Amino acid sequence: MKILKVxxxxxxxRSIEAGTSxxxxxxxxxxxxxxxxxxxALREYTEKFDRVQLPSFSVTESxxxxxxxxxxxxxxxxxxxAAENIKSFHEKQLRxxxxxxxxxxxxxxxxxxxxxxxxxYVPGGTAAYPSSVLMNVIPAKVAGVKRIVMVxxxxxxxxxxxxxxxxxxxxxxxxxxxxxGAQAVAALAYGTESIAPVDKIxxxxxxxxxxxxxxxxxxxxxxxxxxxxxxxxLADDSARPDEVAADLxxxxxxxxRACSVLVTPSLALAEAVSSEVxxxxxxxxxxxxxxRAIADYGAIYVTADLDEAVETVNQLAPEHLEVITENAMExxxxxxxxxxxxxxRYSSEPVGDYFAGPNHVLPTNGTARxxxxxxxxxxxxxxxxxxxxxxxxxxxGAKIAAFARMEGxxxxxxxxxxxxxxx
Amino acid sequence: MKILKVxxxxxxxRSIEAGTSxxxxxxxxxxxxxxxxxxxALREYTEKFDRVQLPSFSVTESxxxxxxxxxxxxxxxxxxxAAENIKSFHEKQLRxxxxxxxxxxxxxxxxxxxxxxxxxYVPGGTAAYPSSVLMNVIPAKVAGVKRIVMVxxxxxxxxxxxxxxxxxxxxxxxxxxxxxGAQAVAALAYGTESIAPVDKIxxxxxxxxxxxxxxxxxxxxxxxxxxxxxxxxLADDSARPDEVAADLxxxxxxxxRACSVLVTPSLALAEAVSSEVxxxxxxxxxxxxxxRAIADYGAIYVTADLDEAVETVNQLAPEHLEVITENAMExxxxxxxxxxxxxxRYSSEPVGDYFAGPNHVLPTNGTARxxxxxxxxxxxxxxxxxxxxxxxxxxxGAKIAAFARMEGxxxxxxxxxxxxxxx
Numbered sequence: 005m006k007i008l009k010v011x012x013x014x015x016x017x018r019s020i021e022a023g024t025s026x027x028x029x030x031x032x033x034x035x036x037x038x039x040x041x042x043x044x045a046l047r048e049y050t051e052k053f054d055r056v057q058l059p060s061f062s063v064t065e066s067x068x069x070x071x072x073x074x075x076x077x078x079x080x081x082x083x084x085x086a087a088e089n090i091k092s093f094h095e096k097q098l099r100x101x102x103x104x105x106x107x108x109x110x111x112x113x114x115x116x117x118x119x120x121x122x123x124x125y126v127p128g129g130t131a132a133y134p135s136s137v138l139m140n141v142i143p144a145k146v147a148g149v150k151r152i153v154m155v156x157x158x159x160x161x162x163x164x165x166x167x168x169x170x171x172x173x174x175x176x177x178x179x180x181x182x183x184x185g186a187q188a189v190a191a192l193a194y195g196t197e198s199i200a201p202v203d204k205i206x207x208x209x210x211x212x213x214x215x216x217x218x219x220x221x222x223x224x225x226x227x228x229x230x231x232x233x234x235x236x237x238l239a240d241d242s243a244r245p246d247e248v249a250a251d252l253x254x255x256x257x258x259x260x261r262a263c264s265v266l267v268t269p270s271l272a273l274a275e276a277v278s279s280e281v282x283x284x285x286x287x288x289x290x291x292x293x294x295x296r297a298i299a300d301y302g303a304i305y306v307t308a309d310l311d312e313a314v315e316t317v318n319q320l321a322p323e324h325l326e327v328i329t330e331n332a333m334e335x336x337x338x339x340x341x342x343x344x345x346x347x348x349r350y351s352s353e354p355v356g357d358y359f360a361g362p363n364h365v366l367p368t369n370g371t372a373r374x375x376x377x378x379x380x381x382x383x384x385x386x387x388x389x390x391x392x393x394x395x396x397x398x399x400x401g402a403k404i405a406a407f408a409r410m411e412g413x414x415x416x417x418x419x420x421x422x423x424x425x426x427x
Numbered sequence: 428m429k430i431l432k433v434x435x436x437x438x439x440x441r442s443i444e445a446g447t448s449x450x451x452x453x454x455x456x457x458x459x460x461x462x463x464x465x466x467x468a469l470r471e472y473t474e475k476f477d478r479v480q481l482p483s484f485s486v487t488e489s490x491x492x493x494x495x496x497x498x499x500x501x502x503x504x505x506x507x508x509a510a511e512n513i514k515s516f517h518e519k520q521l522r523x524x525x526x527x528x529x530x531x532x533x534x535x536x537x538x539x540x541x542x543x544x545x546x547x548y549v550p551g552g553t554a555a556y557p558s559s560v561l562m563n564v565i566p567a568k569v570a571g572v573k574r575i576v577m578v579x580x581x582x583x584x585x586x587x588x589x590x591x592x593x594x595x596x597x598x599x600x601x602x603x604x605x606x607x608g609a610q611a612v613a614a615l616a617y618g619t620e621s622i623a624p625v626d627k628i629x630x631x632x633x634x635x636x637x638x639x640x641x642x643x644x645x646x647x648x649x650x651x652x653x654x655x656x657x658x659x660x661l662a663d664d665s666a667r668p669d670e671v672a673a674d675l676x677x678x679x680x681x682x683x684r685a686c687s688v689l690v691t692p693s694l695a696l697a698e699a700v701s702s703e704v705x706x707x708x709x710x711x712x713x714x715x716x717x718x719r720a721i722a723d724y725g726a727i728y729v730t731a732d733l734d735e736a737v738e739t740v741n742q743l744a745p746e747h748l749e750v751i752t753e754n755a756m757e758x759x760x761x762x763x764x765x766x767x768x769x770x771x772r773y774s775s776e777p778v779g780d781y782f783a784g785p786n787h788v789l790p791t792n793g794t795a796r797x798x799x800x801x802x803x804x805x806x807x808x809x810x811x812x813x814x815x816x817x818x819x820x821x822x823x824g825a826k827i828a829a830f831a832r833m834e835g836x837x838x839x840x841x842x843x844x845x846x847x848x849x850x
Contacts, residue, residue, distance in 0.1 A: 079833060082826045093535055096527055104519055112516055112784055117763050119797050133834055167833060203797045222652075225797035229645075244849060250842040257838040289837045336812070340540050344811040351815040352846060354839040358830040359823055361535055362811035374542050374626045374648035376809040386799040388767040388785035389759070392774040400782055403505045407781040410502060410590060411556055414712045415680040416777040419673040423775060426667060 005278045007304045010312060016234055016263045016320050017370045023215045031215040035190040042196035049187040056162045061198050063164060063180035068173050074166035086359050087138050087174050093361030094146040097380040109393025114386045118148030122383060123192035125207035126168055128157035128184050134171030135357060139364050139378065140207050141175035147383035152177050153202055155192060157184020189216035193224045206378070227378060231369035232261040235353055236322035238313055241270045243328040243349065249280035251326055251353050252302065253294055260296035265320065266304040267313045274304045314338045321372040324353050343372045397423055428701045430727045433735060439657055439686045439743050440793045446638045454638040458613040465619035472610040479585045484621050486587060486603035491596050497589035509782050510561050510597050516784030517569040520803040532816025537809045541571030545806060546615035548630035549591055551580035551607050557594035558780060562787050562801065563629050564598035570806035575600050576625055578615060580607020612639035616647045650801060654792035655684040658776055659745035661736055664693045666751040666772065672703035674749055674776050675725065676717055683719035688743065689727040690736045697727045737761045744795040747776050766795045820846055
């Protein structure tokens with residue numbers, strides 16, 4: 005891996021795949037057809053893109069039952085335990101509606117309400133990611149969303165992966181449809197005969213899914229458009245080079261554009277990790293992907309001291325940050341920007357991907373400066389509640405009317421004064 | 428006003444102004460120039476669009492002081508009281524970072540951190556909206572944002588309105604720049620010699636500002652792109668027609684595309700409000716605007732009963748909702764979708780625009796189904812914290828590795844197993 009000084013620091017921002025104008029035209033066409041012709045168009049696109057004719061898009065109860073027989077009992081148990089941990093962590097995020105009362109009779113507050121319905125997109129293709137099902141569905145469930153719909157493209161035999169169906173069932177999904185691509189996003193946003201529309205669409209997907217999510221945004225809410233994965237490890241001489249290298253590679257294997265960075269004041273650690281990365285890379289199944297990521301977006305930054313290392317990490321605002329230093333807990337207060345912070349050598353990043361409980365859907369591409377992991381708040385919204393008393397309006401009505409007139413809004417002033425005059 | 432039955436219900440969604448391709452090209456060009464040439468380009472655009480040559484973009488301390496002499500003492504006092512109310516309401520939204528500890532030594536949590544910096548756009552032009560300064564700045568301030576920058580286009584003498592400067596000072600803004608339009612948004616997003624970049628841009632603006640915010644989104648965060656204002660009044664025979672009509676008009680005077688709707692089971696109220704609206708409209712200074720809004724987007728829906736009225740309101744998901752019925756408080760639990768809910772006849776909508784404390788930046792265009800009023804959360808972000816213990820990793824490491832292998836991610840499994848093997 006490249007060993008660089010901090011003054012050579014580059015941003016971890018990579019251009020987000022924006023798609024070509026041809027791809028965008030395809031997506032817009034698909035959305036128009038789904039809005040116009042509903043299921044009929046959905047059926048045509050599924051035949052065209054997924055190469056399968058489906059009698060019904062809906063996954064049946066018996067298909068879900070059958071999927072349980074196709075996976076190991078051990079897998080089911082791990083999914084259940086992971087789901088339990090994720091549920092427990094997200095339940096702690098729940099906030100009550102609240103109010104504040106004043107002596108003059110006024111009550112102000114925030115009413116917190118779950119979204120009515122959410123659609124979760126689960127990508128198809130070669131690799132099935134049941135962990136992504138858990139991470140998207142469970143926060144919505146905990147938030148109180150009544151209707152959670154999952155969509156995923158079927159294979160050529162018209163099936164979804166058993167591991168995904170088991171994860172969906174364990175997470176509590178009741179409606180699953182075998183549709184994918186931009187057509188699935190359009191169906192979720194606008195509804196068809198088979199699929200009632202939802203209020204928000206979350207979950208990862210290919211460029212067509214991402215473009216479709218951008219297109220429907222505003223009519224429904226969407227989660228973030230995620231970029232390739234990132235890890236920054238902040239470590240000193242107390243860290244073991246083989247462990248740091250293994251963690252850097254765990255992100256690198258995701259994507260040739262994944263970004264793995266070590267920031268350390270220790271040149272000795274830098275050199276040891278660099279050679280460990282090469283060694284472990286040589287025997288990694290996904291070494292083609294990982295070695296491209298390490299070559300193109302990997303770097304080790306050597307800093308003057310730990311403070312400079314922390315500041316470097318804040319500048320990067322990485323999706324995942326591991327802190328493996330002697331005084332790791334003491335550094336927590338200085339870390340301002342990171343999606344998830346893993347403290348200590350036992351908090352290896354995959355612990356958070358699958359099992360510990362916090363969400364693995366995290367802000368990428370430096371957006372941890374202003375964005376958060378997927379969480380319960382993403383599936384609830386607030387309404388302000390204003391209960392103004394007669395006394396309060398009498399005390400303050402003239403001031404409110406004066407402020408409105410100052411802004412040239414006479415009807416606002418009169419709305420208040422009508423009450424004052426009426427009694 | 429039109430009196431309709433619920434089966435004639437139309438969505439309150441109006442197409443959001445998307446701008447023309449020419450406008451978008453202008454905005455993209457401006458952003459490119461600001462990124463390339465910084466202050467030089469900013470100066471040129473300010474000369475071109477605002478018709479003023481400025482020695483410096485920065486508003487000086489003495490300009491702010493002078494602005495206090497230009498406004499009434501009464502105005503200053505109202506602004507101070509409103510600011511205090513807004514601060515107090517938003518402080519109640521603050522949440523602490525939290526953690527949960529497990530017996531095996533694991534600690535999980537959420538670290539809540541304020542954004543480093545925020546830019547607030549304040550529109551120029553004929554009407555000055557100091558209330559908008561308070562509503563955008565104070566939540567950021569309460570959230571703990573250290574650097575809050577305000578930008579607003581100067582008039583041809585190179586000045587900003589005194590009322591706006593006073594509101595900015597009272598809200599606690601320290602950096603104010605006399606720039607506007609797409610060039611101001613670009614300067615906030617990417618920085619120039621005079622203006623350091625920010626992490627998030629909020630505040631309303633014209634179509635060029637809105638397009639520029641969309642363009643820079645992703646590099647920085649933005650608030651919503653707001654549509655025209657809306658009010659729905661849910662009322663029964665206990666409501667006074669003149670008060671309901673006055674409130675409908677208070678939104679209608681904002682914009683010819685504003686939407687004012689009454690939903691009531693009472694035909695008598697419907698008819699009385701309809702004629703009150705005409706009466707009050709005739710003597711309203713902004714009657715040209717308000718009458719177009721009432722004609723094009725105003726409606727009174729008569730429902731079979733109160734339950735149907737509530738469900739109608741939920742379908743509309745209005746920005747502002749007034750509930751003026753005998754049992755108003757009992758209905759609160761049934762209202763799922765509204766930006767702000769005003770209960771009772773003394774809670775006239777302008778109370779919330781200026782003074783009560785809750786934010787007046789609210790979700791429009793039906794997005795209250797999934798969006799919230801501007802609030803403290805918008806200026807903070809969460810980082811997950813994962814401190815996994817040695818014991819926890821020994822208990823769960825094999826399961827985590829198995830899950831990773833199931834997803835075909837061998838390097839993830841090895842990252843965990845390296846720890847298990849090492850000790």
